[in-house]
Amino acid sequence: MRFYIFFLLVIAACACSRPQERTDEARSAPAPAPPSTVQDNRRVLAVFGDSLSAGFGVEAGLSFPDFLQRKLDAEG
Template sequence: MPVATDTDAQDTRPVIACFGDSLTAGYGADPGQSYPDDLQRRLDAQGYRYHVVNEGVSGETTKDGLERVDRVAARHPKIVVLEFGGNDGLRGLPLEQTQSNLAAMIESLKKSGAEVVLAGITLPPEYGPDYIAKINAIYPALAKKYHVRLLPFLLQGVYGTPGDMQEDGHHATAQGNKQVAANVEKLIQPMLRK
């Protein structure tokens, strides 16, 4: 569970909250090697004054995210990078519920004044083309309905790239997270202000 630290409280820069599951948390990578860490370094290097907060919790489903969304909204983030659904898919949960939970999170975050961007995921081939097509369709449908920017696949340019994925085949390595941060930066670029 992400914990607000004293340094977070003293940091007056606008917040970018990276809100998701293990892909956001940086599962399996060393501390400081998650994609939100790399995103902070990228923005700092370009002179953007934002405070990137990692609100990723490994193992969470969209239901867990929905239970946490108010705490994330309470940080008054300027931008939220929303990434959930992988664990729902891996557990074979009803995808109507996944879509409904994501929709409720988007609504709640937008109501708090945050600009939301959506980062989609997909599943390994062994889950079958029908199920994969259904999960893949959730993200563009929500992006269209709520007029939010979409990164169709968070691990674009990472999945299947040697050295970018951990042996489990689900999570990015420290090297892979650098590319994920680049993907996310490109997604939020039009929203950034210097």
């Protein structure tokens, strides 16, 4: 029983601590610039399928969706 009371007192003491104050560096740090947005007007094609259509086990750029993308880019 004493252990539980001690445990509760320790938790209460930890809960009453003050939050850390921010340093001057943290206050004056500029906000990061938003990422630049590049307009991509290409249409999106979703390919549903299994591991063959996803290209598992083949080199990068040799999957069926990559083939379709190259074909669409070539034809405009």
